[in-house]
Amino acid sequence: MNLVIVTDAWEPQVNGVVRTLKHTRSQLERMGYQVSMLTPEGFRTLPCPGYKSIPLAIFPYRKVSKTLSSLNPDAIHIATEGPLGIAARRWCLKNKRLFTSSYHTQFPEYLKLRLPIPLWLSYAWFRHFHRPAVRTLVPTASQQQRLEQHGFKDVVVWGRGVDMAIFKPGNPVTLDLPRPIFVNMGRVAVEKNIEAFLELKLPGSKLVIGDGPDLHMLQKKYPNVQFVGAKFGTELARWLNACDVFVFPSQTDTFGLVLLEAMACGLPIAAYPVTGPADIVQHGVTGMLNHDLHTAALQALDINRQNCIDYASQQSWENCSEVFAAYMHDNNNASELPNALGTP
Incomplete structure (x- = not known):
């Protein structure tokens, strides 16, 4: 099967969406699928307002139309709702092509x-935007329920995985910091609610791994917090292995891929009981969920790290990609889904 995945989120961006799509493409290709990525690469772009590191394609429809017509894929997946996603959606509706x-x-x-x-x-x-899709894929059951409550139709769950060849216990970096070390990693931005972590009066040390639009402001505001910038691959795993608890203050993530990566390194999670953590973290087993993040962080210190590793090892990208591939075959079942294209 020839698949096209359309995404406005791609390198050089560093986030869960990009990592998810890269892992999915790699697994699909191993499974024998031909996968083409339609990304901002090759398009004229402008920086996204508020996120200079995110390039957005400018007036991409003509090139998107030409590319999709040339590839004539068996299935089309629109991963994001940005300029490329909007253009691909328009092409699909114009040409009566199903998409997920x-x-x-x-x-x-x-x-x-x-x-x-x-x-x-x-x-x-x-x-x-999502109404004409054959299926709209979300990472967790609670996110599925949230969208259905807002009137979305045909919402299905497509989970996430972790690369245990990279994220695994052992070989920590040497940190000359008071213990315990509480860590957060990800995009340093207001929507991640990171200040809820930075404001906590915790023993030991607080460490932040990542980059983002609010990094320099927060460095000045919280001089006692260790901001180490973005880390990748095995280096990131080594930093995680040097810490004691992963604190996840976000209340707006649909999943939180970093949760699995932290658990794969043996880090228990402290988080709010909201969409994402509530679907991933086993309360009292792999982490602590509490509306009082301070309490959750302290209680997480008592979690057995091996529990976290065991849970993460069960979440493979291979299984997730098999689920994704099954939904892609829906693109060929137009006769079984007469209302799939809906209203533009």
Whole structure:
């Protein structure tokens, strides 16, 4: 089968969406699928307002149309709702081609944090965007339920995995910091609610791995926190292995791929009981979920690290990609899904 995955999120961006798509493509190719990625590479772009590191394609429809017509794929998956995703959706509707979509990020909640846009209005637009999709793939059951409550249809779960060849216990970097060491990693931005972690009065040390638009501001505001910048691959795993608890303050993530990566290194999780952590973290076994993040962080110190490793080892990218591939075959079943294209 010849697949095309359309995504506005791609390298040089560093986030869970990019890692998910790269792992999925790699696994699909191992399974014998031919996978083409339609990304901002090769398009004229402008930096995303507020996120200079995120390039957005400018007026991409003509090139997207030409590319999709040339590839004539058996299945099309639209992974993001940006300019490329909008252009691909338009082409599919114009040419009466079925497609699947995925909902990776709680953008309505993100937008509300930055702009005075009511949630109902944002959700109306995203519901409109995903309505023609044969299936809309989300990473967790709780996110599926959330979207269904907002009127989304044909929402299905497509989970996530972790690369245990990279994220595994052992070989920590040497840190000359007071113990215990509480760590957070990911994009350093307001929507990640990172200040809820930085404000905690915890024993030992706090460490942040990652980059983002708020990094320099937070470095100045919290001089006692260790900000070490972005780390990747085995180096990232070594930093995680040097810490004691992974604190995840986000309340707007649909999954939180970093949770699996931290657990694979043996780190127990401290998080709020919200979408993402509530689906991944086994309370009292692989971490602690509490509306009081301070309490969760302290209690997580008593979690057996081996529990975390054992759980993460069961979450493979191979299994996740098999689920993804099964949904891609829906693109060929137009006769069984007469209302799939819906209203543009």
